[in-house]
Amino acid sequence: MLENIVILTGAGISAESGIPVFRSETGLWEEHKVDDVATPEGYERDPELVRNFYNTLRANLKKVAPNPAHLALAELQKKWKNGRVTIVTQNIDDLHERAGSVNILHMHGELLKQSCYRAHGGCGRVFDILEDQKETDQCPVCHRTGTLRPHIVWFGEMPLYMDQIANELRNADLFISIGTSGVVYPAAGFVSTARSYGVPTVEFNLEPSATKGYFDYGVYGKAGTTLPKFVSQLLESEGDFEKLAATLG
Numbered sequence: 001m002l003e004n005i006v007i008l009t010g011a012g013i014s015a016e017s018g019i020p021v022f023r024s025e026t027g028l029w030e031e032h033k034v035d036d037v038a039t040p041e042g043y044e045r046d047p048e049l050v051r052n053f054y055n056t057l058r059a060n061l062k063k064v065a066p067n068p069a070h071l072a073l074a075e076l077q078k079k080w081k082n083g084r085v086t087i088v089t090q091n092i093d094d095l096h097e098r099a100g101s102v103n104i105l106h107m108h109g110e111l112l113k114q115s116c117y118r119a120h121g122g123c124g125r126v127f128d129i130l131e132d133q134k135e136t137d138q139c140p141v142c143h144r145t146g147t148l149r150p151h152i153v154w155f156g157e158m159p160l161y162m163d164q165i166a167n168e169l170r171n172a173d174l175f176i177s178i179g180t181s182g183v184v185y186p187a188a189g190f191v192s193t194a195r196s197y198g199v200p201t202v203e204f205n206l207e208p209s210a211t212k213g214y215f216d217y218g219v220y221g222k223a224g225t226t227l228p229k230f231v232s233q234l235l236e237s238e239g240d241f242e243k244l245a246a247t248l249g
C-alpha cells in the first residue's frame with residue numbers, strides 16, 4: 001500500500017508557466033555564465049550584477065502563474081489521505097505555493113527570500129523580500145548594511161533541508177521526479193537513494209533524463225498534460241501500487 005510520496009520537481013515543471021528552464025535557448029540564464037551569477041565567487045566579483053540578476057527573476061514572478069502541473073500536485077496533496085506528500089523542489093520560484101501546495105522543501109533557496117550573509121559578517125537570518133534588493137538594505141535583526149544576499153543556494157554551497165530530505169526518502173513508498181534533467185547533484189542522486197530503499201520510481205519529462213536508467217517508469221510529454229492525468233490515476237488507485245502500475249505501462 002502506498003502511503004508517503006516524495007516528489008522532486010525541477011525547472012521543467014515551471015516551463016509551461018513561462019519561466020525558462022536552466023538550459024534553454026531563451027531567458028536570462030542564457031545571457032549569463034553560471035560562474036558569474038550562481039557561485040559565491042561570482043557574487044564576490046560583482047555583487048551588483050548578481051543582485052540585478054535575481055531582482056529581474058523576482059520581478060518576472062509577477063508575470064507568471066501556476067500551470068496545470070503545479071495545480072495537480074496541490075490537488076494530490078489535498079486529496080491524498082494515505083500518508084504524506086512532500087514536494088522537494090530545485091526551483092526558486094513560488095509557483096507550488098501559489099498553486100496551493102504545502103509541505104514544500106526549497107532545497108536551492110527561494111527568490112522571495114534573502115539572507116544576512118555570514119561570510120560577510122552577517123547574522124545568517126533569512127527574511128522575505130518582495131521587491132528589489134539593494135546594496136544599502138539593512139538587516140532588520142543585526143542592523144548591518146551590505147550583508148543581505150539572495151537566499152539562493154549557489155554552486156559550491158550546501159543545499160538546504162538535506163537531513164529532512166534524506167528522512168523523507170527513507171520513509172517514502174513512491175518517488176516521483178518531474179521536469180529535471182538529472183545533472184545537478186545532489187538532487188540527481190535522490191532517485192538512486194530511493195531505489196536503494198526499494199521505493200518505486202517514476203519520472204515525468206519531455207524526454208528521458210540523464211538518470212533515466214534509475215527510474216522504473218517514465219512518462220514523457222508536457223507535465224501540464226501528463227501530471228493531471230497521473231494524479232487522477234494515483235487518487236483512483238487509493239494506494240494500490242499494482243493498480244497504478246498498470247496505468248503506467
Ligand code: NAD
Pocket residue numbers: 009010011012013014015016019020021022023024090091092093108178179180181182183184204205206207209221222223224
Ligand atoms: P534543467 O533546466 O536542467 O532541466 C529541465 C528539464 O525539464 C529538462 O530535462 C527538460 O527536458 C524538462 N522539461 C522542460 N519542459 C518540460 C515540460 N513542459 N514538462 C516536463 N518536463 C519538461 O532544470 P533542473 O534539472 O531543475 O536544474 C536546473 C537548476 O536551475 C536547478 O537547480 C534550479 O534551481 C535552477 N532553475 C530554477 C528555475 C525555476 O525556479 N523555475 C528555472 C531555471 C533554473
